[in-house]
Amino acid sequence: ETGVTQSPTHLIKTRGQQVTLRCSSQSGHNTVSWYQQALGQGPQFIFQYYREEENGRGNFPPRFSGLQFPNYSSELNVNALELDDSALYLCASTTGGGGINEQFFGPGTRLTVL
Amino acid sequence: GIQVEQSPPDLILQEGANSTLRCNFSDSVNNLQWFHQNPWGQLINLFYIPSGTKQNGRLSATTVATERYSLLYISSSQTTDSGVYFCAVRSSGGYNKLIFGAGTRLAVHP
Numbered sequence: 633e634t635g636v637t638q639s640p641t642h643l644i645k646t647r648g649q650q651v652t653l654r655c656s657s658q659s660g661h662n663t664v665s666w667y668q669q670a671l672g673q674g675p676q677f678i679f680q681y682y683r684e685e686e687n688g689r690g691n692f693p694p695r696f697s698g699l700q701f702p703n704y705s706s707e708l709n710v711n712a713l714e715l716d717d718s719a720l721y722l723c724a725s726t727t728g729g730g731g732i733n734e735q736f737f738g739p740g741t742r743l744t745v746l
Numbered sequence: 747g748i749q750v751e752q753s754p755p756d757l758i759l760q761e762g763a764n765s766t767l768r769c770n771f772s773d774s775v776n777n778l779q780w781f782h783q784n785p786w787g788q789l790i791n792l793f794y795i796p797s798g799t800k801q802n803g804r805l806s807a808t809t810v811a812t813e814r815y816s817l818l819y820i821s822s823s824q825t826t827d828s829g830v831y832f833c834a835v836r837s838s839g840g841y842n843k844l845i846f847g848a849g850t851r852l853a854v855h856p
Contacts, residue, residue, distance in 0.1 A: 688842035
């Protein structure tokens, strides 16, 4: 167990809907990153939040957005869902504002878009 | 951007065998982690090893940063070692993100 929690575990949505995924970071960690893992591939970086600000973004469209709260927990929001958004969404927490320190991952949210 | 290549892509072992997984990367890094992803999708931290050698039980890892590769050794493999092993790096001159390789899928048979 890493101490990083995510909710919900599974989610089924239809194309065009919106979804919010949640992540609680490990105690003492102030930086949260989100990754998307399609079936059979490695995780891909979506964005990172540090001190409630976006601190880096991967190659994802603006309909992927996020928030970080004062307690360092985070949300990932995806608007106008597409079939290709079906994936495992992973949250990682660490200390510091970059990616140098060891990162710890939550169990993931499996999103299915029909 | 930095490229991460893992080999072999697939590996089948008999219980008790030893194996070596390799991760090559195309630029200098200041973070390198090895993970084991279990069948439920959880990424389990094995090693944080941007350089040097570490050991944890039957597993050990070595990163030669100057030659841009890392090796993960699994000795006396067990069926519970089955799953996908990922190497992930952060480029020294790059963005605040981990770049993952495509993984090595390991199956250990009794």
